[in-house]
Amino acid sequence: MFAARINRLTSSLVRDILAAASKPGVISFAGGLPASEALFRPSQEVLNQLPDDIWQYGQTEGEPVLREQVAIRARQLGIACTAEQVLIVNGSQQGIDLVSKLMVDEGSRVLTESPTYLAALQVFRLFGAEFVGAPQDEEGILPEALAQLDARLAYLVPTFQNPTGHCYSTARRKALARAFDLHSMVVFEDDPYRDLSFDGPAPAPIVGHLEKALWVYQGSFSKTLAPGLRLGYLIAHPELIQALTRLKQAADLHSNRLSQAIVAQVLIDGSLDQHVASVLPRYRQKRDAMHASLQRHVGSKARWDVPVGGLFFWLELTEAQDTMLLMEKALAAGLAIMPGAAFDPVPKTAATLRLNFSHSSLAQIEQGVRVLASLLT
Amino acid sequence: MFAARINRLTSSLVRDILAAASKPGVISFAGGLPASEALFRPSQEVLNQLPDDIWQYGQTEGEPVLREQVAIRARQLGIACTAEQVLIVNGSQQGIDLVSKLMVDEGSRVLTESPTYLAALQVFRLFGAEFVGAPQDEEGILPEALAQLDARLAYLVPTFQNPTGHCYSTARRKALARAFDLHSMVVFEDDPYRDLSFDGPAPAPIVGHLEKALWVYQGSFSKTLAPGLRLGYLIAHPELIQALTRLKQAADLHSNRLSQAIVAQVLIDGSLDQHVASVLPRYRQKRDAMHASLQRHVGSKARWDVPVGGLFFWLELTEAQDTMLLMEKALAAGLAIMPGAAFDPVPKTAATLRLNFSHSSLAQIEQGVRVLASLLT
Numbered sequence: 001m002f003a004a005r006i007n008r009l010t011s012s013l014v015r016d017i018l019a020a021a022s023k024p025g026v027i028s029f030a031g032g033l034p035a036s037e038a039l040f041r042p043s044q045e046v047l048n049q050l051p052d053d054i055w056q057y058g059q060t061e062g063e064p065v066l067r068e069q070v071a072i073r074a075r076q077l078g079i080a081c082t083a084e085q086v087l088i089v090n091g092s093q094q095g096i097d098l099v100s101k102l103m104v105d106e107g108s109r110v111l112t113e114s115p116t117y118l119a120a121l122q123v124f125r126l127f128g129a130e131f132v133g134a135p136q137d138e139e140g141i142l143p144e145a146l147a148q149l150d151a152r153l154a155y156l157v158p159t160f161q162n163p164t165g166h167c168y169s170t171a172r173r174k175a176l177a178r179a180f181d182l183h184s185m186v187v188f189e190d191d192p193y194r195d196l197s198f199d200g201p202a203p204a205p206i207v208g209h210l211e212k213a214l215w216v217y218q219g220s221f222s223k224t225l226a227p228g229l230r231l232g233y234l235i236a237h238p239e240l241i242q243a244l245t246r247l248k249q250a251a252d253l254h255s256n257r258l259s260q261a262i263v264a265q266v267l268i269d270g271s272l273d274q275h276v277a278s279v280l281p282r283y284r285q286k287r288d289a290m291h292a293s294l295q296r297h298v299g300s301k302a303r304w305d306v307p308v309g310g311l312f313f314w315l316e317l318t319e320a321q322d323t324m325l326l327m328e329k330a331l332a333a334g335l336a337i338m339p340g341a342a343f344d345p346v347p348k349t350a351a352t353l354r355l356n357f358s359h360s361s362l363a364q365i366e367q368g369v370r371v372l373a374s375l376l377t
Numbered sequence: 378m379f380a381a382r383i384n385r386l387t388s389s390l391v392r393d394i395l396a397a398a399s400k401p402g403v404i405s406f407a408g409g410l411p412a413s414e415a416l417f418r419p420s421q422e423v424l425n426q427l428p429d430d431i432w433q434y435g436q437t438e439g440e441p442v443l444r445e446q447v448a449i450r451a452r453q454l455g456i457a458c459t460a461e462q463v464l465i466v467n468g469s470q471q472g473i474d475l476v477s478k479l480m481v482d483e484g485s486r487v488l489t490e491s492p493t494y495l496a497a498l499q500v501f502r503l504f505g506a507e508f509v510g511a512p513q514d515e516e517g518i519l520p521e522a523l524a525q526l527d528a529r530l531a532y533l534v535p536t537f538q539n540p541t542g543h544c545y546s547t548a549r550r551k552a553l554a555r556a557f558d559l560h561s562m563v564v565f566e567d568d569p570y571r572d573l574s575f576d577g578p579a580p581a582p583i584v585g586h587l588e589k590a591l592w593v594y595q596g597s598f599s600k601t602l603a604p605g606l607r608l609g610y611l612i613a614h615p616e617l618i619q620a621l622t623r624l625k626q627a628a629d630l631h632s633n634r635l636s637q638a639i640v641a642q643v644l645i646d647g648s649l650d651q652h653v654a655s656v657l658p659r660y661r662q663k664r665d666a667m668h669a670s671l672q673r674h675v676g677s678k679a680r681w682d683v684p685v686g687g688l689f690f691w692l693e694l695t696e697a698q699d700t701m702l703l704m705e706k707a708l709a710a711g712l713a714i715m716p717g718a719a720f721d722p723v724p725k726t727a728a729t730l731r732l733n734f735s736h737s738s739l740a741q742i743e744q745g746v747r748v749l750a751s752l753l754t
Binding site for chain 2: 001002003004005006009015031033034036039040041044047048052053054055056057058060089090091093094097101102103104105108119122123126127152186214222226227228229230243246247249250251252253254255256257258259
């Protein structure tokens with residue numbers, strides 16, 4: 001009775017974990033939520049001076065003033081673009097839906113890192129994508145691998161990746177850009193964590209190094225300001241922006257104008273940068289606390305890198321074990337964690353976990369890591 | 378290079394007309410915009426007392442308090458449902474995207490009225506639907522026709538339809554419900570204009586009369602409050618709500634929480650009903666003005682019914698003519714109108730126009746109808 005794609009709607013495991021994680025008394029390392037105290041709340045002044053026209057239907061592309069601000073920032077990152085290439089979306093998730101509609105037929109081959117952002121996998125899969133793996137190292141995909149691959153689209157999270165936290169070097173970015181140019185693959189660079197960088201600015205986006213390949217670059221205000229605003233943006237190669245805009249129109253006409261007016265104001269008056277600057281020390285402190293707790297309690301039962309940006313630790317457990325069972329035991333003990341297998345485009349055997357450090361308090365981080373350590377064999 | 382569906386992304390004709398219609402000095406009968414003075418603007422009190430948790434990620438289903446309010450109102454309309462069957466979406470357009478994802482494969486047969494809401498046709502077409510016509514009269518589809526039809530989904534706008542303004546009687550609604558039950562067709566009832574009723578309450582929704590058939594009912598706050606809020610809702614049969622919720626999660630995680638908090642407050646404190654009551658007399662006055670102008674200037678060059686609800690007049694021109702050319706001539710003369718052909722699921726030959734009466738001032742209505750009349754052969 002349903003459309004065929006409904007058979008590819010993946011299980012609600014992640015929804016179930018996140019629902020369990022939100023119960024009172026549960027320490028959650030499972031989601032990717034900003035800390036409550038780090039959320040940007042617009043001032044009463046901003047709320048009381050909203051433009052009067054925002055209650056009417058708006059432009060599909062987004063508010064012109066917001067698109068202009070996004071383009072200015074993108075150019076500072078080395079992405080040659082104009083405001084006409086910017087499309088405002090309801091958070092990154094909608095960007096993935098729109099790019100999937102643009103590029104993914106049943107059986108279309110999509111190159112991704114492995115592991116990669118699970119909600120992107122869910123959407124690509126819904127539209128019928130088949131995932132193409134590639135040789136990779138700590139930084140991500142190896143440029144020389146592209147010659148052997150047959151993929152229409154490459155989805156990359158090269159900066160403080162979710163789930164691994166890895167960040168491609170500038171040299172790797174340039175080499176990959178050359179390879180994408182050579183093999184005419186469409187590049188979709190998802191970059192929500194860029195501003196959450198603990199050791200100085202992250203390397204410039206890959207798409208800024210492209211010369212021939214078509215591309216879509218995606219950013220979000222969920223991690224820097226507030227997820228409840230539901231705002232992100234796509235910036236696309238001129239050959240792609242018209243189709244993406246029509247797909248956005250078909251999806252929901254346009255994004256929320258109230259949120260767009262707030263974020264535009266925040267970009268113009270400099271309070272985005274101020275807010276991020278105020279949040280970074282807290283996140284750095286939490287990251288350091290989780291690293292110290294892991295060293296104290298988990299020790300040699302897992303290996304991990306200290307993330308230089310983003311919101312997650314990625315643990316590779318030393319001993320093989322059923323991480324689904326581990327997740328269930330942890331939940332029973334009041335701790336929510338995310339099995340790494342959820343992030344695999346194709347099943348792997350490694351026992352891995354993703355731990356979020358931004359949402360919990362320092363005390364919860366120590367207590368949660370203790371619980372986790374007690375459950376590790 | 379693109380996905381096959383991109384070949385089905387229909388032309389930007391409507392976007393072009395609406396863009397031209399928004400130019401200064403153009404009188405627009407083309408869109409479906411509420412009057413600027415009829416838009417609901419939340420009070421500073423509401424904006425300054427927003428719940429503190431709305432800046433974090435929210436539930437995919439929507440804010441519990443808003444879902445509860447929607448369910449209460451739906452039950453008053455005869456739809457037996459609980460808040461668990463309510464899914465908050467970014468306006469009706471997103472509801473159509475989600476139902477299409479749920480039901481429409483390439484080649485899936487979808488029954489619609491003819492003409493019907495053009496943006497619904499665009500989305501169904503994008504997902505590969507083939508449209509099934511049915512014998513219909515002024516009220517819409519004839520129940521006895523369903524036996525002959527092979528369709529997976531029926532999309533209906535039975536109350537003050539866009540574009541015709543037609544409204545199904547209670548008897549027709551009940552008879553159609555029995556036919557849908559008999560033939561096990563999934564019913565998607567789109568009901569954004571219900572509250573804009575000029576002659577007392579509209580007949581209860583069709584889905585409330587169903588006993589066996591699966592159904593989705595859709596409402597919107599764009600026409601009663603403000604389109605910029607981008608909020609509507611689906612209410613679905615228990616067998617459909619889980620898949621729709623997962624599709625919403627894949628589409629954009631959840632709807633804007635700021636707008637949800639505002640609309641929940643407006644429903645709770647009764648200001649939605651107050652606002653609609655204040656808007657109706659103005660819209661009735663504009664409808665009467667357009668009818669009078671049409672009688673004065675267009676006279677026998679067209680026939681039309683006076684709409685008892687909604688936002689549109691539907692004109693059937695007495696003489697055959699190219700309405701695309703008419704539209705272009707009108708634009709050159711400072712008037713935007715919508716050729717009726719845009720609303721046809723399959724091409725027809727009738728010369729028809731849709732005229733919106735809500736957005737223009739009384740003076741603009743008179744002037745615009747004069748321009749139109751001067752162009753009619």
